[in-house]
Amino acid sequence: MVGAIEFKGVKKDFKRPDGGIVHALNGVDLKIDQGDFVCLIGPSGCGKSTMLRLLAGLDTPTDGAVFLDGEKITKPNYDRGLVFQDPNLFPWLNIYDNISFGLKARHIFKEKRDTVKEFVDLVGLSGFERSYPHQLSGGMCQRASLARALIGHPKALLLDEPLGALDAFTRMNMQDELLRIKAEQNMTMVMVTHDVDEAVYLSNKIVVMSPRPAKIEEVLEVHLSSPRDRNNPEFIRLRNEILKILNFAGREKDVEYTI
Amino acid sequence: MKKTLFRSGILLLSAAAAEIVAVAVPDSSKHQAAKHPYFAWLIIAVTAVYFIAALANHFRKGEKSDKDTLFYRAPFLAGVFLALNILNIVTVKTALLPTLYFPSLDRVFGTLFEDSELILKCVGYSSGILLVGVFGGLIVGFLMGVGIGFSSTLSYWINPLVRILGPIPSTAWIPIFLLVFPTARAASAFIIGISVWFPTVVLTSSGISNVKNSYFEVASTLGANHFWKIFKVGVPAAMPSIFLGLFNGICSSFVTLMTAEMIGAKYGMGWYVNWQKEMMCYANVYAGLIVIAVLFYLVITILFKVRDKVLLWQKGVIKW
Numbered sequence A: 001m002v003g004a005i006e007f008k009g010v011k012k013d014f015k016r017p018d019g020g021i022v023h024a025l026n027g028v029d030l031k032i033d034q035g036d037f038v039c040l041i042g043p044s045g046c047g048k049s050t051m052l053r054l055l056a057g058l059d060t061p062t063d064g065a066v067f068l069d070g071e072k073i074t075k076p077n078y079d080r081g082l083v084f085q086d087p088n089l090f091p092w093l094n095i096y097d098n099i100s101f102g103l104k105a106r107h108i109f110k111e112k113r114d115t116v117k118e119f120v121d122l123v124g125l126s127g128f129e130r131s132y133p134h135q136l137s138g139g140m141c142q143r144a145s146l147a148r149a150l151i152g153h154p155k156a157l158l159l160d161e162p163l164g165a166l167d168a169f170t171r172m173n174m175q176d177e178l179l180r181i182k183a184e185q186n187m188t189m190v191m192v193t194h195d196v197d198e199a200v201y202l203s204n205k206i207v208v209m210s211p212r213p214a215k216i217e218e219v220l221e222v223h224l225s226s227p228r229d230r231n232n233p234e235f236i237r238l239r240n241e242i243l244k245i246l247n248f249a250g251r252e253k254d255v256e257y258t259i
Numbered sequence B: 001m002k003k004t005l006f007r008s009g010i011l012l013l014s015a016a017a018a019e020i021v022a023v024a025v026p027d028s029s030k031h032q033a034a035k036h037p038y039f040a041w042l043i044i045a046v047t048a049v050y051f052i053a054a055l056a057n058h059f060r061k062g063e064k065s066d067k068d069t070l071f072y073r074a075p076f077l078a079g080v081f082l083a084l085n086i087l088n089i090v091t092v093k094t095a096l097l098p099t100l101y102f103p104s105l106d107r108v109f110g111t112l113f114e115d116s117e118l119i120l121k122c123v124g125y126s127s128g129i130l131l132v133g134v135f136g137g138l139i140v141g142f143l144m145g146v147g148i149g150f151s152s153t154l155s156y157w158i159n160p161l162v163r164i165l166g167p168i169p170s171t172a173w174i175p176i177f178l179l180v181f182p183t184a185r186a187a188s189a190f191i192i193g194i195s196v197w198f199p200t201v202v203l204t205s206s207g208i209s210n211v212k213n214s215y216f217e218v219a220s221t222l223g224a225n226h227f228w229k230i231f232k233v234g235v236p237a238a239m240p241s242i243f244l245g246l247f248n249g250i251c252s253s254f255v256t257l258m259t260a261e262m263i264g265a266k267y268g269m270g271w272y273v274n275w276q277k278e279m280m281c282y283a284n285v286y287a288g289l290i291v292i293a294v295l296f297y298l299v300i301t302i303l304f305k306v307r308d309k310v311l312l313w314q315k316g317v318i319k320w
Helices: A048-056 A097-099 A102-106 A107-122 A138-151 A169-184 A194-201 A233-245 B003-024 B039-059 B075-092 B105-113 B117-151 B150-167 B170-180 B184-209 B215-222 B225-266 B269-278 B282-310
Strands: A005-015 A021-032 A036-043 A063-068 A078-084 A156-162 A188-193 A205-210 A215-223
Touching: A005 A048, A005 A078, A005 B184, A021 A048, A021 A215, A036 A048, A036 A194, A036 B117, A048 A063, A048 A078, A048 A156, A048 A188, A078 A138, A078 B215, A097 A102, A097 A138, A102 A107, A102 A138, A102 B184, A102 B225, A107 A138, A138 A169, A169 A194, A169 B282, A188 A194, A194 A233, A205 A233, A215 A233, B003 B039, B039 B075, B039 B105, B075 B105, B105 B117, B105 B282, B117 B150, B117 B184, B117 B269, B150 B184, B170 B184, B184 B225, B215 B225, B225 B269, B225 B282, B269 B282
Parallel strands: A036 A188, A036 A205, A078 A156, A156 A188
Antiparallel strands: A005 A021, A005 A063, A205 A215
């Protein structure tokens, strides 16, 4: 069992500066199987990024626990790679050194030196090893950021709106790249997104969340063959279903317009 | 082509003007005769060296920027000659300025050679103190800054100390430390250390607290431990700020060095200038100032070279 994730009764409260308490997550139970591509979707403020941060070990739950392969997550480690919306490449390192950062931090760079090239190629950045992040486009930086997270062979790759800042073309391109990398490396992927299309296109499980009180509204399984066609009737049906759960469809009835 | 002719022409014109004044106009009788009347030769030599260097640069192979166009610096050099020419006129040629305080250029430049042995000794003495003081202050300031930036306990104890002691002008310590330390040299080095320490510690700690938290988060998800996060993420990310602190510190260390040497030392450039003033040898005072300018220019240039190398990644991000 590698890369199976479980949330058990996870609660997370944040203190507001004025002393009040925000219930970011209110008793979340969720099982993610090994090799799943899970998308967490929901409006902003519904706690999906919080779930990812708990999973990464950057925050600890107020109550309950998150498990990776049966082990309780207490702190960040390289078995869970994390990619943010902002690539967060270290600007003082070139692309090669950025990608090999994890190997060096773990003092295994000498033995694994050859794998750097492999991951540079995997994300299609060969030839740019000596470039600094500010010399590359947003999409290329995000690729480098992916490679940096992947090089540690994480059991789970956590993606916090990784494509949110990219233009539409780069975005669709990167979605296919993600699927290719998933197929090659076969780890569990958990991705936070705002984009319903993206969720249906990428994942085999979609977790739809609702805000305040933040909880899981529904977990949908996607049974579409890949490569997926965005115009497939089943694709469209799923998308509409998600929008409906998120209360965007069929809303006309209960909204009063004042002009 | 036209530009090149103009640039070289204006330089030759300015040099010729300086030359004519220097050779054809008789010196004022109020001025002492210089032992080494070589100003005219100096202008010729500098012009010749410049032409050779400019042409050599023009015909060399390799990468070139705007500043490598032929005779790019010629108008500037012409300006320098003009300024020297005016100085020459108002001093030795017409004695418009008081002759005691404004000696002839020949005597100022001559002093650089006549007194070179003592001057070199003083330069060595001053740079020795500067080196010890700057490195001492830098190391202590850097370590304290890192400590304050990363540990709330250290910040609790050290920060008030920095805030109270730091703003005291380092020269105000001179009366105390000249007595406390066994030698004036050690005292000067220590006071210079203080002047470098303060800006370094403040800008190091503020640089570290301004590092994006997500850099540390990314580092920990990549398996970095605490030590690695401090020295491989926090410090490099704060490097621009650290260099800014070091730059400020070095600039104030020059002030401190000169003051400390003028008050307590028996050698050093500050002492030299002050001593020559008391001897009423203003030619030597000017010579001393020229040497100080060159010395500090070199120190700042070295700092900038190091910065350009360390902060190579910053090109196009921040400039100062």
